[in-house]
Amino acid sequence: MEEGYIKLIFGLKLKQIRTDRNLSLFGLSKLSGLSKSYLNEIENGKKYPKPDKIAILSEKLDVPYDQMVSLKLDKNLAPIGNLLKSKILKEIPLELFGIKESNLIDIVANAPVKVNAFISTIIEIAQNYNFSRESFYLASVRSFQEANNNYFDDLEQSVLKFSKAYQIDLDSRLSSKELEEILIEEFGYKINENELLKYEALGSLRSVLVPKTKTLLLTNEIDEAQRTFIYAKELAYNFLGIKERLYTFPWIKFDTFDQVLNNFYASYFAGALVIPKARLTEQLSSVFAKNTFDTALFLQAINSFNASPESFYQRLTNILPKEFNIQNLFFLRFTHKAKSDQFHLKKELHLSHQHSPHANETNEHYCRRWVSIKMLKDIRKSKNEHEFDIQISNYEDDGMKYLVFSSATKDPFKQDYYRSITIGLLLNKQLERKVKFLDDPKIKTQNVGVTCERCAIKDCKVRKAPAIALEKKAKNIKIEKIVEELNQRFGS
Incomplete structure (x- = not known):
């Protein structure tokens, strides 16, 4: 010691x-x-x-x-x-x-x-x-993000320096070919797209870097957006001079907190490179300025970048607090398997507020009225690659409402699996000043809870479990009241 x-x-x-x-x-x-x-x-x-x-x-x-x-x-x-x-x-x-x-x-x-x-x-x-230790490290990084409103100007500036140094046009849609050329010519990378397919056990991995020879092994199942993001992360590690890092994507295990933190830095850099702040801010301003919500315009914004819907929603958590001063928001990612009634919360972020959707690791049933759950059901039935919807979620117990955007896609690496990505913005005076379409009658308002076990909504047709947590709480309150009455009757 x-x-x-x-x-x-x-x-x-x-x-x-x-x-x-x-x-x-x-x-x-x-x-x-x-x-x-x-x-x-x-x-x-x-x-x-x-x-x-x-x-x-x-x-x-x-x-x-x-x-x-x-x-x-x-x-x-x-x-x-x-x-x-x-x-x-x-x-x-x-x-x-x-x-x-x-x-x-x-x-x-x-x-x-x-x-x-x-x-x-x-x-x-x-x-x-x-x-686990992994959970502790990930929670620490999430707290670090939340403490900084998930905006890191030094990384944003690094992206601008990178784009200038390598003549990347941030006003145009970025391609993986541009980034691949830089990896090979400037950093001596070798790209191999055949090796990973030989190992069935590696089916969930999208990339593996062999650091000694700078050989980047890719699965050929990735699409153009995923390839671009992987290349952008590798460029981040090199351009930022990060040595303590992870070599698989997604990660299998990590040994130190620095690896987890640096993985976040590289991911942030990649997101900022693929979805530049200036372009996204301009597009969001156009969406927010309309008196009614323009679904086509919002989807056009998503599709204008060479990025997955998840990367787009993640990027919103960087830009909304900084550029629009919309700081009370949450981000959720759910996964779902076809023919199953299970919905698993795999990722979450909460800025400024301890938002109502907090409930993971409780083994309870998430509210089926959430648009994020609805999207998973829709994509399961649909033949579309992407399902989108918007709603106002009213948490009656907390007295809070959220404007919620949600997208669902098929999981490209797991058959019959789906994922939904959701961002919720707290309805308050600031949101009213920035977003003009909040009174759009086409946006459905839904009374929601957190989990069925803690929900007080009566006669809910999609309830999956009785409100046992509320019943227990009500029972304890009743007992306390009776004991108090007995003390008053026999205490004098």
């Missing part, structure tokens, strides 16, 4: 021994002959005492010397010790969130028992909900 952690563990042990003996710092100072300020620095992990000082503390506190210097903590402090011994604080770039590692250490040192209880609680929750 690093020296700082060794100091902290010794300080934690000393503080615990002192408090177990009901000694104040003043009392320990008087007992040991060591100054109060010196002892305080030891307990806070700032200093590690010399052997003669440890010997004095060992004698006065009646604790064996070996036990004092051992890095082993008792069960009350063991979780903190495990945290400090692990690499977790090094793997997460705390500075991204404005946190200094020394601040965390100070918190641990000043309230070790309470911090330990908190850590134990987090660990227990993680275990009960099967919360």
